[in-house]
Amino acid sequence: MADASMIPPSLAKQVETAFERRKLMSIGILAAILAYLIYAAISFDVMGVASRARMDNAKNLLSDFWSYKVSVVRDNRSGAITAAIDGDQRYAFAPDWVKTTGDVTTVDLGGGNVVTYDAQGARYVIPGYGTVDIVAKDGKLSFTAPGATPDWISASDSRISVSTSVGRFIYTKSKVETQRFFPGWELFFFTFDSPFYGKSFGELTALALWEPRIDPDQSNYAHMQHDFLTNSMWHHGDVLWALFETLLMAFLGTFTAALIALPLSFLAAKNMMPFAPLRFGIRRVFDFIRGLDALIWTLILVRAFGPGPMTGALAIMMTDTGLFGKTFSEALENIDEKQVEGIRSTGANSVQRARFGVIPQIMPILMSQVLYNLESNTRSATVIGAIVGGGIGLLLTQAIGTQKDWEDVAYYLILIIAMVIIMDWLSGLIRHKLIKG
Amino acid sequence: MVDLAFGPEPGKRPAASDPHLAYLAMVRQKRMYSALMLVLLAFLLATGFHLAEGRNAGGFLNGLPNLGAFPSEVLSEAWTERANLPGLAIEHLPSLIETINIAAVSTLMGGLCAAFLALLSTRGLAPFPRLTPVARRTMDGMRALPDVVIALVLIYVLGGGPIPAVIAISIHTSGALGKLFSEAAENADLKPVEGLTSTGATWGQRIWLGIIPQVAPNWASYLLMRFEINVRASAILGFVGQGGIGADLKVAMQWGTGKYDQVVAIFIILFLTIVIIDRTSDWLRTRLTKGAQHG
Missing domain, CATH: 1.20.5 (Single alpha-helices involved in coiled-coils or other helix-helix interfaces)
Structure with missing residues (x-):
């Protein structure tokens, strides 16, 4: 105190x-x-x-992310019954929970939910609620429910739909459809037309390594690879190519920008370029390029070169040239003059001084900056790809545009996140090595 | 800084018998490696551009003469209509303000979220040390998601308007800033925290009084930098999705000839805004970090 x-x-x-x-x-x-x-x-x-x-949209989206649906459809005019994955006729099959005898078809949705199609119309038995009975007569649908109509049933003269936790049931004049949801992404590896469909991982390994050829013309492994990449539902080959294109855009854009910016940055550094007006001019060019933004560059370049990955690479190159020009010239201004002095004392000319006195000093900073940008450009390339029409960005915006292929959106998202995280990790690893030496 | 061309590898020493020859051999080897790397890089760039050009709708050499065509077409039309430009610029000001608002709100919200994530993932400060890897992976995931993608998905659920854009940019901002914030917090001096702990301060008090005053200048500087980036991002988001100056630009661009004066007016105000924000934030950031150095 x-x-x-x-x-x-x-x-x-x-x-x-x-x-x-x-x-x-x-x-x-x-x-x-x-x-x-x-x-x-x-x-x-x-x-x-x-x-x-639109919460119903959110529900569709989330359920598509982790599940797929099988639609059992009866054409009300011809009476034909089809069951297909995602309602796509290419992937029709006969599930064991759909049974047809005569003109009566029962669809067992599990947990006591049973839908029956018959000549008069259709019935849906919902446990804990009762039976929803639909009779089609003279082109009108009449609908009987045990109690008041809850909000998960919507009914009109021409369309009746029931959504429960196990599936969805839609009755219209032309057809009646029952959708049952299953977890997972069906047909992700092989579609029905591939001989490898439905085989376990162990069986596939055995097939690939020692079992006899299924197709005598090619090895099982090549066959598998071909069937996987040409999967008509998931288009793995195209998706992988798009990912590669995105990486290519980022790689080309970043490294070309670095190569262009390096000589220019010498002209913009105070200790390298004694002539002030030129220095000032180059710096304003860098500022202008950076300020004009990737969006505007992209739009100008698309008009000249058309849509595609090269345009994307050039757009990334433009913006990064401005950025690199600024950071490189700052790095040049912060170098230790003693090394340059030492080289000068041996009678070296200016190119030799730059090569042996300056470049070795700034190389780690340069490389670390370039790698950092390579990583962040992988992400931008996705976005720029959506504008210029190249790479995974294009596929993604197309899938979002259909507003129903959300399982594709989820698939692309996972791939993009994985790609960015891997690039982040790789560039971090190399930068660490470079700085430590 | 390490000299890449010279200097022995750690642990490896040149032969003592003839240091001169050993040195020259090492330099030759290093130079050969650098030359090989350069050749490889040039090869990759050349093949890469060849490949990308093949996938492009128009070739590089065909497009090069047209590079000036679009800007000159736009500019010449805008020049003949130059009397309209100030009026058009004022007309688009509300959407420019919306774009800036989207960027500012998402920087603030993302910054708040980032501060929490950063504190959760910093060694020595985390209230639940076992959860630090979880917080870090969360930030990695948030950073990896491109904001446009989140925005497009959210537009489907939430309808149009600026809210999807705000959420999308906030998510990306939280991840990106969280990493920078936690790096700054890791370098903070822990002595004030120890002092506060000895007086029986709670976790919140230790952070608020011991850490925040130390990291505030750095964090504020990162926030400003992020705001610059987010203004650009929200303009692009408008172009791809909805809302703000980006959407106006898209409408005017799609209209084409006859609305190029609008395109130019939007370009000008967007460019000016970006330059002004960059300059202000540059100035503020140097003040913040320089001030911190003086204590």
Whole structure:
């Protein structure tokens, strides 16, 4: 306590007011941020989103992410019954939970849910609720339910749909459809037309390694690879190619930008370029290229070179040239002049001084910057690909555009995340090595 | 900095009998490796461009003369209509403000989320040390997702408007900033935290009084840098998805001839905004970090 008495009262007061001011300032900043967020919430119409949000869309999307559906359809005119994965006739098959005798078909959805199609119409037995009975007569649908119509049943003269936890049932004049959901992505590896469909991993390994050839013209492994890559539902070959194209765009764009920016950055560095107007001019060019943004460059380049991966690579190159020009010339300005001096004392000319005095000093910084950008450009290449029409970005926007192939969207997303994480890890690894030497 | 061309490998020493020859041999070897790497890089770039050109709709040499065609067409039309430009620029100001708002709100929200994730994933500060790998992988995943993709999926669920864009950019921002934040927090001095712990401070108090004052200048500087990036991202998001100046630009571009004065007006205000924000944030960031160095 003796120490406290030694502080002059004026100083104590000064410290206290300073503390008070800082406290007020931090409260003021927080209040300003809060006020801004409230303003933004009003201008973004946050309340309106709740009414515009389509939760049924969200449900479709999420269920597509982890499950697939099998549709059992009866054409009400011809009476033909088909069961197909995702309702696609190419993937029709005969599931054992659908039984047809005469013109009566029963679809067992599991857990006591049974749908029956017969000559009069269709019936759906729902445990805990009762039987929904639909009779089609003179082009009109009449509908009988045990109680009040809950919100998971929608019924009109021309269309009746029932959604339960195990599936969906839709009756229209032309057809009646029952959809049953199963977890997983069916036909992901092989489609029905491949001899490898439905085989376990062990069986496939055995086939690939020692069992006799299924097709005498090619080895089982090559056959498998071919069937996997040409899978007509998932198009693995095209997807892998698109991923490669995205990586290619990032790689070409980043490295070409670095090669262009390196000589230019010498002209923009104060200690390398004594002529100020040229230095100033080059710096403004870098600023302009960076400021004009990837979006604008992409749009200009697409007009000239047409859509495709080269345009994407050039767009990445343009923006990165500006960025690299700036960082490289900053790195050049921070070098140690002693090494250059030493090289100069041996009578070296300016190119030799740059080669032996400067480049070795800035190389690790340069490489680390280039690798870092390569990683972040892998992500941008996805986005730029969506605009220029190349790579996985194009496939992704197309899949989102159909608004129903969400399982493809999930598949592409997983691949993109994996690709970016791998690039992140790789570039981190190499940068670490470079900096440590 | 390590000199790549010279200097022995750690642990490997040149033969002592004839240091001169050993040195020259090593330099030759290193130079050969560098030359090989350069040749390989040149080869990869050449084949890569060849491949990419093959997949492109138009070739490089065919397109090169047209490079100026589109800008000059746009600019000449805008020049004849130059009297409209100020009016058009003012007309598009509300959507520009929307774009900036999207960027600002998502930077703030992403920054908040990033601060939590960073504290959860920093060694020595995490309240649940066992969960640090989980927080780190979460950040990696959030960073890896391109914002456009999240936005497009969300537009399907939430309908149009700026909210999907805000959520999408926030998610990406949380991941990207979280990593930078946690690197800054890792370098913070733990002595104030120890002092606070000795007085019985809770975790929140230790962070708020011991860590935040140390990392605030760095974090604020990262936030500003992110804001610059997010303004660009939200313009692109508008172009691919909906909302803001990007959407206006897309409409004007798709219209084509006759609306090029609009395109130019939008380009100009977007360019100016980006330059102004870059400059301001550059200035603020140097002030923040320099101020921190002086104490």
